[in-house]
Amino acid sequence: MTTIEAPATREIPYVSAIAEAFGQLMREDPNVFIAGEDVALYGSVFGVTRGLLKEFGPQRVVDTPISESGIMGLGLGAAATGLRPVIDIMFMDFMAVCMDEVVNQIAKIKYMFGGTARIPLTIHTMAGAGTSMAAQHSQSLEAWFCHIPGLKVVMPSGPYEAKGLLVAAVRDDNPVMVVNTKTILGMKAHVPEQIYEIPLGKANVVRPGSNFTILATGRMVSESVKAAEMLVADGLDVEVIDPRTLQPFDTETVVQSVRKTHRALVAHEAVRFGGIGAEFAAQIQEEAFDYLDAPVGRVGAPFTPVPFSPVLEKEYMPNAEKIAAEVRRLLGKQA
Amino acid sequence: MTTIEAPATREIPYVSAIAEAFGQLMREDPNVFIAGEDVALYGSVFGVTRGLLKEFGPQRVVDTPISESGIMGLGLGAAATGLRPVIDIMFMDFMAVCMDEVVNQIAKIKYMFGGTARIPLTIHTMAGAGTSMAAQHSQSLEAWFCHIPGLKVVMPSGPYEAKGLLVAAVRDDNPVMVVNTKTILGMKAHVPEQIYEIPLGKANVVRPGSNFTILATGRMVSESVKAAEMLVADGLDVEVIDPRTLQPFDTETVVQSVRKTHRALVAHEAVRFGGIGAEFAAQIQEEAFDYLDAPVGRVGAPFTPVPFSPVLEKEYMPNAEKIAAEVRRLLGKQA
Amino acid sequence: MDISNGVLLDLHRRMVRIRTFEEEAGKLMEAGKIPGALHLYVGEEAVAAGVMVHLRDSDQITSTHRGHGHLVAKGGDLRKMYAELYGRATGYCKGKGGSMHISDLDLGMLGANGIVGAGPPIAIGAAFSNKYRGTDNVTVCFFGDGASNEGTFHEAANMAALYKLPVVFACENNGFGEFTRQERHQAVHDIADRAAGYGMPGIVVDGMDALAVYEAAGEAIARARAGSGPTLLEFKTYRFFDHVGIRGMGVIYREDAEVLQWRERDPVGLVETRLAEQGILSPEAAAAVHEAALADVRDAIAFAEASPFPEPGALMEDIYTVSRGVA
Amino acid sequence: MDISNGVLLDLHRRMVRIRTFEEEAGKLMEAGKIPGALHLYVGEEAVAAGVMVHLRDSDQITSTHRGHGHLVAKGGDLRKMYAELYGRATGYCKGKGGSMHISDLDLGMLGANGIVGAGPPIAIGAAFSNKYRGTDNVTVCFFGDGASNEGTFHEAANMAALYKLPVVFACENNGFGEFTRQERHQAVHDIADRAAGYGMPGIVVDGMDALAVYEAAGEAIARARAGSGPTLLEFKTYRFFDHVGIRGMGVIYREDAEVLQWRERDPVGLVETRLAEQGILSPEAAAAVHEAALADVRDAIAFAEASPFPEPGALMEDIYTVSRGVA
Numbered sequence A, B: 001m002t003t004i005e006a007p008a009t010r011e012i013p014y015v016s017a018i019a020e021a022f023g024q025l026m027r028e029d030p031n032v033f034i035a036g037e038d039v040a041l042y043g044s045v046f047g048v049t050r051g052l053l054k055e056f057g058p059q060r061v062v063d064t065p066i067s068e069s070g071i072m073g074l075g076l077g078a079a080a081t082g083l084r085p086v087i088d089i090m091f092m093d094f095m096a097v098c099m100d101e102v103v104n105q106i107a108k109i110k111y112m113f114g115g116t117a118r119i120p121l122t123i124h125t126m127a128g129a130g131t132s133m134a135a136q137h138s139q140s141l142e143a144w145f146c147h148i149p150g151l152k153v154v155m156p157s158g159p160y161e162a163k164g165l166l167v168a169a170v171r172d173d174n175p176v177m178v179v180n181t182k183t184i185l186g187m188k189a190h191v192p193e194q195i196y197e198i199p200l201g202k203a204n205v206v207r208p209g210s211n212f213t214i215l216a217t218g219r220m221v222s223e224s225v226k227a228a229e230m231l232v233a234d235g236l237d238v239e240v241i242d243p244r245t246l247q248p249f250d251t252e253t254v255v256q257s258v259r260k261t262h263r264a265l266v267a268h269e270a271v272r273f274g275g276i277g278a279e280f281a282a283q284i285q286e287e288a289f290d291y292l293d294a295p296v297g298r299v300g301a302p303f304t305p306v307p308f309s310p311v312l313e314k315e316y317m318p319n320a321e322k323i324a325a326e327v328r329r330l331l332g333k334q335a
Numbered sequence C, D: 001m002d003i004s005n006g007v008l009l010d011l012h013r014r015m016v017r018i019r020t021f022e023e024e025a026g027k028l029m030e031a032g033k034i035p036g037a038l039h040l041y042v043g044e045e046a047v048a049a050g051v052m053v054h055l056r057d058s059d060q061i062t063s064t065h066r067g068h069g070h071l072v073a074k075g076g077d078l079r080k081m082y083a084e085l086y087g088r089a090t091g092y093c094k095g096k097g098g099s100m101h102i103s104d105l106d107l108g109m110l111g112a113n114g115i116v117g118a119g120p121p122i123a124i125g126a127a128f129s130n131k132y133r134g135t136d137n138v139t140v141c142f143f144g145d146g147a148s149n150e151g152t153f154h155e156a157a158n159m160a161a162l163y164k165l166p167v168v169f170a171c172e173n174n175g176f177g178e179f180t181r182q183e184r185h186q187a188v189h190d191i192a193d194r195a196a197g198y199g200m201p202g203i204v205v206d207g208m209d210a211l212a213v214y215e216a217a218g219e220a221i222a223r224a225r226a227g228s229g230p231t232l233l234e235f236k237t238y239r240f241f242d243h244v245g246i247r248g249m250g251v252i253y254r255e256d257a258e259v260l261q262w263r264e265r266d267p268v269g270l271v272e273t274r275l276a277e278q279g280i281l282s283p284e285a286a287a288a289v290h291e292a293a294l295a296d297v298r299d300a301i302a303f304a305e306a307s308p309f310p311e312p313g314a315l316m317e318d319i320y321t322v323s324r325g326v327a
């Protein structure tokens, strides 16, 4: 790399962090290619592949028909024969159209083949509500994939994580799903210019604290930091942890925190019932039972499809206020 | 109905309970039809539709091409226009081929349409490992569907439940997924001959007990009863609860039990990580925190695709011994 | 085919109503008054109108993400439509669906859909139901050139032909799936060529010519209604605006010249010229149709803007049907 | 097409090895020695053999639930195959896959598959990779008549034609998807007719005649290798046994007479008659091929039966690839 190190303060939006990572990954490894709907000529409807076609050409930045199963299978066949594909599925909701490829093929082929296969495949997608796109363009379905042995799942909480986790995902020799949140694509933060990795499977303590732990994913990380600030007035010193990787989950870091703080809450944007927060909460109480002074709380979306109308969607969305309120409710329940 | 009440002891296998329910449902409502692969001429590979073609003809017992998305969509379109379809998806693993229809269409159409639609659709399928059918014919994926607002999910634990829950599912005006477990299709138990319903959303206390609660689904219910017998020697009086319906989940019955017993474990055949047991455990500790003397334990399959080789599959399968062992381990952790 | 003057005027009126509905909606979206994404139907009006004049209220259609035109043509209530676009409680979906889920089950409009390719399986279900219930209703399945590459189309087409279902597959080939030109998403020129692989007729139709649409659709629908099975109609058409919103020119994926060329065959203009030539519609009468449409649309917009947003409690309603007393 | 004697004998030998492999496996399954479900290839040997003689080890195939024949024909190790069927640690998949997931990546056999229709998307991925990496490898995608109704076939066929990928779609039309006869699962007689809808040639081939298969496959593979794009070959064939297991007659979904009629054109018998007529293969030489195959199969069975089951710890291995030191 000949680029001059940018100042440590270089701030770029989440969307640019992704595009930058893609460019650098493709430069470092000729086997990396990206395929998806409108990723080439148009640079993706979210802008995450802008500029790539020009630099890498149509062989490596591949516009596809609207055929998610075909695209995902293309990624699998290419990965099994030596390439390192990135498959972009525009909205996470569309994962439902290619679940077989992801879950029954990509995740399991290595095991079913007795270990002989290697599937270095990255699935890249956008989750989350908040854009008035209604029930089929707003879901956060990461819990489905965390339940499937053979997959890894990451969920970046900001620009720094977006780049570092994407790099780690693509370099990993396993299928990794990168679940971005569309409403934070404009979020700006410091992102090193050179290529770097955030190790998979390691949680990050975003805000240290001593007497309450909030474990949050994706967009809920920044909301939890806001909630933590609000809760200072309640005499709480909240630790906020971002697992970064949901599968494999860094139980250790989280449990250590809870053993220190004695109280915990898990927050995500997905529907609360059956969300990944249930797994996290279950693990926390299993591993830190003796340390808990209150039940492990959970904040997630209510049990309804995502509504269109902005007034309803606002009510639907988990946010800092709801997290803070739930923390307060939990403390009322304290043993 | 003119059939004479059979003796209260009539015992029939699970598979016959399903077939009997289908017949009675089709007799009572001309809008009920069944579509799926090899459900008509062959009577289904599991035998659950045997005899129906002869009685109801090919218009109401419909063999389909191998086109799960097409079949599921057919069910939806028919349900939205006045019929009451049962869609049979041979193995639950194949649900991955038609997830969009189930999750983005069937589950959400009522809500997206502002309530104007009514989708009285039953999805009928077979889950579970233990038949040397390997990773793509053995999964228990109910957690996926429990996470999706708009769906209901039931999981019968034996012949009596198989019939009663199926009847309730088909009569319900909402989409309901019936998740059977293929390894208990031969299990025999008392099944009333007349048509009857088991109400959706109500858990059943299978075995009353005073100082430990096991909440188990599907095949794990009978395994848990066995485990309970084993644990008598440990001085435990285990209550076994079968939620019967996973979505909506009868939190109340379970929490009441745990408030009495102070200790609980959730058992299912699905992969433990991210399984529905996580949700149940999370709810139990939320609602009964002050009553718990030990963490809520969970038994499920290990984090691996289902292996083919019988020796590995045996190791894979949760069962009574593993449940009993986990109960003992939990007690060691007791506060 | 013999077309009565009444039908011709009806066709024209439906097209104008769609055009007006869409142009005003586009402006309101650009002005920030309508949230979310609008996929507008401008340029493709002849298809919706030419098909829908053949349908009864009891006939069903499945629609797409680009669904306003279909519902307007099927007789949808413009007030409820605009209220829905605005996310108001008075909308077709009480504000819960928005543009991509607009629907009217009483008119057999089984919903716009946010998932490309979701319509065909649903359409064959409705058609199966029509047959099962012994009606002679027909279901028309609208889908795009892009959608023709989804596996769902394949599965539904095969099943429709197999079961001889009363369904018509109406492919609106506007030359693009989002920003990808047809020749970059499939190697065939005519999507109608796919019909033979299922055992049904496949017919290419000029989708800018309302009368051509009328004629082809009439035959296919009659065929379906008579129990003779499905047909695949491919309507060659063009979207004048962008994939989302109203910007139609100066875009990266097509030349302005191409847009202008297609606009020369503007379906509304074409039908007006034709009707004028035949002496059925004077310029004044045509203008009156436009004015009436605009008045209706303005009324609908005013209704929407005056309508309340959903109450907060509405969030958790309409998820499940209350079934024998239990929600 | 000119076929050398060596190739003819090779064809025959591969077919006999498949036949022998399958008949013995079927018996062992019925005897309860092989767990799980076996989908046997008996009756369809000409297809696998006629295609595979054209392929190099670096060419790939995707297979189906009925995959043994494909791997035997591609040169698979019979010992590892039987050990896999037996669920032993020495099997191709260390006992983790069994019949439905048998695979040999070194031979480009990308796996049998338990999901009907899963192969086509994977096959185009391998073909894409061949092209991307600048090789002239070809990928052959085997799939059944039943699988031709899955959406995945449609999507993959469209993409293959669009990208001109070096892939051959080899449809093994054995007349049934499980227990459903072709005419009850699709309204077309020739699946090859679907090719036109994607922009590729579609050819019907007598799948009982190894030489016809050889010829058609040779052309399609050469075409793919030359960079001229995909072909859809439809092989009309028949499965002599049941969908699962060996019982072929006395079943509910077909007449015994039909089975007997097809058995008259037993592909192994046909090729032997042909080679005998041409003076290439004497009855004694043919018998020797059968004997050698049986010896190899018996050796493989003995190997499998003597092999250990996987160690318990193996359950949790091979899920993830150790990637830069981390599992």
Ligand SMILES: Cc1ncc(C[n+]2csc(CCOP(=O)(O)OP(=O)(O)O)c2C)c(N)n1
Pocket (backbone or CB within 6 Å): A037, A066, A068, A090, A094, A097, C039, C064, C065, C066, C114, C115, C116, C117, C143, C144, C145, C146, C147, C148, C172, C174, C176, C177, C178, C243
């Ligand atoms: C399954 C799925 N994939 C992708 C999308 C994103 N998307 C929305 S509209 C569209 C283009 C559809 O093209 P076409 O079917 O030709 O309809 P048109 O927009 O041209 O009317 C795409 C790719 C989607 N909504 N659903």
Ligand SMILES: Cc1ncc(C[n+]2csc(CCOP(=O)(O)OP(=O)(O)O)c2C)c(N)n1
Pocket (backbone or CB within 6 Å): B037, B066, B068, B090, B094, B097, D039, D064, D065, D066, D114, D115, D116, D117, D143, D144, D145, D146, D147, D148, D172, D174, D176, D177, D178, D243
């Ligand atoms: C997605 C999916 N649906 C259904 C099945 C069950 N199944 C296994 S084999 C088979 C029939 C396949 O027919 P065909 O493709 O013609 O292959 P053949 O068995 O005739 O070789 C079916 C329906 C499956 N394995 N996967």
Ligand SMILES: [Mg+2]
Pocket (backbone or CB within 6 Å): C144, C145, C146, C172, C173, C174, C175, C176, C177, C178
């Ligand atoms: Mg289009």
Ligand SMILES: [Mg+2]
Pocket (backbone or CB within 6 Å): D144, D145, D146, D172, D173, D174, D175, D176, D177, D178
């Ligand atoms: Mg077949």
